[in-house]
Amino acid sequence: MSIRQEIRDQAVLELNVAPLPVGVPQASKRRWQPGAEERTAALIVLTTEELTNLVGGRGASLAARRLSLVVQCINSTPTPAVSDDLVEPMLVHVVQRLGNTNLNGLVTRIEEQRTTWEVAKLDRFYLSASVLFVVEYQTKRDDLSSKQ
Secondary structure (H helix, E strand, C coil): CCHHHHHHHHHHHHHCCCCCCCCCCCEECCCCCCCCCCCCCEEEEEEEEEEEEEECCCCCCEEEEEEEEEEEEEEEECCHHHHHHHHHHHHHHHHHHHCCCCCCCCCCEEEEEEEEEEEEECCCEEEEEEEEEEEEEEEECCEEEEEC
16 A cells, blocks of 8 residues: 555544544545535545655655645535535534644645635535645655655
């Protein structure tokens, strides 16, 4: 398993520490398919991009990595009037749990970058609020499963 997968899985574990606040579902790593009906609230951890810099130049054996880790807070409602109120407890929980952690020693730094909101009208009104974190860690240049 790569360190990237371990980071994602550890973030899921951090978000699922009991007791969960009212209105906050268990987190998962299952990606939500836009346009798919989702009757229950969802908290989804996924990765979107990773930048890599070699430590010490082209011949270096270490890679410093900056991983974009996104937590999507998704909820649906028959009326848009309460959609923001439904995802706010999830957003608060995500920032509290991931805002000050090193993910069990897997990362050297985690920093919240921004939150974006999207609304879609399907069978119901869907609100997705996504919190972007940048996660820094190091691996061997040619071995994503070897933390350095």
